Amino acid sequence: MENILLSKLEFKNENQFETLFNEELKEFLTALHNNFNTRRLALLENRQLQQDKFNQGESPIFPLETENIRTSTWTANPIPEALLDRRVEITGPVDRKMVINALNSGAKTFMADFEDSCSPTWTNLMEGQINLRDAVNKTISLEQNGKTYQLNNTETVLLVRPRGLHLEEKNILINDEITSGSLVDFGIFFFLNAKKLIENSVGPYFYLPKLEHYYEARWWSNVFTFAENYLRLPQGTIKATVLIETITASFQLDEIIYELKENIAGLNCGRWDYIFSYIKKLNKQDSFIAPDRDQITMTSPFMSAYSLRVIQVCHKRNILAIGGMAAQIPIKNNEEANQIAFNKVIADKEREVKNGHDGTWVAHPALVPLAMKVFNENMPTKNQMHIKRSELTITEAQLLELPKGEITLEGIRKNINVAVLYIESWLMGVGAAALYHLMEDAATAEISRTQIWHWLNKKVTVASGEVFTSQLLDLLVAEELDKIKEYVGTERFESGKFELATQLFTELSLNDELEDFLTTKAYQYI
Structure with a gap:
């Protein structure tokens, strides 16, 4: 612990959330920074080196050095009971009303998001941590516009998505260095809530965004091991689901699972980010032109191949394969338009469950019953890990095929x-x-x-x-x-x-x- 004593954590501006940060939490965040931030920065440099190769005309491939991991027989550690049935997951930012409504929605899980659906203002982030702490302790409530919001007897399981490795937290400095948004979001939630979650018969469960390489999964695995040891928790207490939302990650599914096999519970198909990554990584290639985004759907060959490969590899390694987002929200006073939108959701969820996905995402509580009905009718078991899809052979070319349009x-x-x-x-x-x-x-x-x-x-x-x-x-x-x-x-x-x-x-x-x-x-x- 000598490096902690020699280090200094400070806030860039006056911190109105000082009561959240006791000395023990400051020491933990400092330890995370000292042990992992330098390596995080190196991983970001590795991303740029990889991009340089793509800009010179190279394409993603299944890594040659990890062929044995892809072809050998092994499985990840068992998934805890609380995460075996995730047929409908609701996602959203960490504001107080959203947290309450999501946990009351009837979804199997709620992914509380510090990343893409959260504008990372200092107030949003710190109030979000307070909201999640109160939710874990079942003391969360809200009075707003004459209405009272509070938790019912919810069984919805909480998962937390910290910011990606590329995002920094400018409001916390350690050794005069700007800190990692990933480590700050993860560290505060884990330190404040891990033991209480275990008392509640669940655990500290996370979603990991925007991984581009199995080295980054290894980094997270090392962070988890360090954090578990720090709080004297058994190895594997933390469980994580990795978002496969970069084109390079889809070529390294086995490797990502292998690096996190003590802690992993599943993979998830993050659609829009995946298309974003696909264009970003391959845009310099001469023949590469992508059509309108509305013409790139989950039935586009490269998207279908990616989704099916996630299912196949996850089930081979005995973890869950979670499908993508239904972003529709109810249209007031227009039943016809509402029904058209809901029919699109139903068709999307039917395709996912029949392909073998174990669950799916929705963005609004009104879609929870709709998606739940589709999965209940088509998935009588808690999940579909028994459907191995071993008849599939997904090639590099299929993962890269240009969409028509x-x-x-x-x-x-x-x-x-x-x-x-x-x-x-x-x-x-x-x-x-x-x-x-x-x-x-x-x-x-x-x-x-x-x-x-x-x-x-x-x-x-x-x-x-x-x-x-x-x-x-x-x-x-x-x-x-x-x-x-x-x-x-x-x-x-x-x-x-x-x-x-x-x-x-x-x-x-x-x-x-x-x-x-x-x-x-x-x-x-x-």
Whole structure:
């Protein structure tokens, strides 16, 4: 512990949440930083080296050095009873009302999100930690607009998604170094709640976002082992589900599971981020052009191959394969539109369960019964780990196959409109934005602005015959801003941060090189 005594944790600004940080928690966060932050930074450098290779024309492959891991017989450690049935999971940010409503929703689990659906303002993050602490202790309640919100006798299991490895926490400095959002989010929740969760007959359960390499899974495994030893908990107490939302991770499923085999409970298919990663990693290749995002669906060959491979590998290793998000939210006073949206959800969930997925995601409590009905009718057992899908052979070429479709002015307009709306919402401190009857998070803005950048750099000709240029982008942005102003209202438009959001979107779209994440660039403004 000598390195802790020589280190100093401090807050960059006045910390109104000082009572959350006792000396023991500060020491734990310091220990995490001292032991793991340097390696995290090296992993980020490795991502850039990997991207450089792709920019030179290389493609992802199944790693040659780990062939034995893929072909040998082994399984992950058993999954605890509390996580064996995850047929419907609800996800959302960590604000107090969301936490209560999600835990009361009837879903099997709730993924409380510090990442893509949470704008990482200091207040959002720290109030989120307080909300989760209160939920774990079953003391959470809220008085709002004359209504009282409190927990019912819920059996919904809590999982927590910390920020990805690329995100920093500028408000906490250790040795005058900016800290890792991953370690801060994980560390605070784990330290405050692990023992109480175990008393509640569950445990500290996590979702891990945006892993790109099995080395990153190894990093998390080392973090978990350190944290368990620190609190004198048995090895394997922490259980994690890894989001497979990067194209490179889909080539390393066995390896990621192997690195985390003491702690892993499942993999999840993160759709929008996966498409974002697919474009980001492969965009420099000569023949690579992706169509409108609405034309890339889970039935697109490369998306179907990815989903089926997740199921096959997970079940081979005796862990769960969780499907993707239904982002629809109820449309008030329009039953016909509501039914059309719900029918899309039903079809999507039927495809997932019949393919062999063990569960699925929804973003709104109203969709929980809908998705639950589909899985109850098609999955009488707690999960489908017995369905091995061993008849499948998913190749590298299938995982990389270009989706068919076209690029349209309508698709460009939609990307501009939704990206600017979402970025503005995020800058205003709202990371889960209800836009056009969908619950959008950062993944939507990421794929939207990445496609715009991609099409500009490829100098594509859209279906109506125009060449997509920066001049055309400027024209379309101006027109979409008029529509946004009408959509949100003049007062909201003028009091918000739409000018900054538009500036960020335009800069990201016109950069010579594709920015890895818009959230890292926008973080300086919150």
